[in-house]
Amino acid sequence: MDLGLKGRVALVTGGSKGIGRTAAGALAKEGVKLAICARGEAELTVAATELRAQGADVLAVTADVLRPEDIRRFVDSAATRFGRIDILLNNAVSSTQASFAALSDEEWKHHLDVKLMGYVRCAREVLPHMKKAGGGRIVNVAGMSARIVTEYRITNGAVNAAVTNFTKHLAEQVGKDGITVNTIHPGYTWTPRLEGLLKRWAELDKLTLAQVTELRLKEIPIGRFIQPEDLANLVLFLCSEAASAITGQAIAVDGGSGRAISY
Helix, strand or coil, rough: CCCCCCEEEEECCCCCCHHHHHHHHHHHHHCEEEEECCCCCCHHHHHHHHHCCCCCCECCCCCCCCCCCHHHHHHHHHHHHCCCCCCCEEEECCCCCHHHHHHHHHHHHHHHHHHHHHHHHHHHHHHHHHHCCCCEEEEEEEEEHHCCCCCHHHHHHHHHHHHHHHHHHHHHHHHHHEEEEEEEEEECECEEEHHHHHHHHHHCCCCCCHHHHHHHHHHHCCCCCHHHHHHHHHHHHHHHHCCCCCCCEEEECCCCCCCCCCC
16 A cells, blocks of 8 residues: 655654654655654664665754754754655653652653653644645654553653643644644553563562563553554554544554543
């Protein structure tokens, strides 16, 4: 199936590893030109080198979404290099796993600033370019904690719910410009970040890593962790011409672990 993505230009935040890195690779295979950013220069360089070895046209920019000037530099560099911007995958995240009582104001503010405001800043910068191009796709990654309650992810829940609400509002405002905006809710996705989270949860609950891993697996009806490729497949579809009528939606890729019925 031709997804109609060849020649498009995609920006991916948090593009050096995990979901962002895998989605970038999937987009590149469809002929999409890439601009990826991350805070860590070494990991970003490795990701860009790997993508180029696979034939991708990649611009790598070290940037922190906490800094508006970094986001502007990232977006401007991509527009200058490629002449247009068609896709934004908002994927950067940084959070503290802790109980409510253990979280400081600074930790709350940091998570809100990185994820919600980072996504807002990126969208703000790319929208003029998308309007100029006659349309575009924005995909926001916001974890399943937007829908479920978990003991150590209270900031995740509040921030991801805010991202989902932001998605719906923005979709209504830019639909007339041919721009769709959607949210993806990843379930327990096997990435280096999840490996770190499992170790943290084991520490907090005074369990072994094997015990915590088994407990998480039991929450997933399909019996396995989500793979980054599972998310990348949905990113491809939402960015394609086939999804031109899908906007303002929050779609879970969780293997059935979210028990709530959402309409």
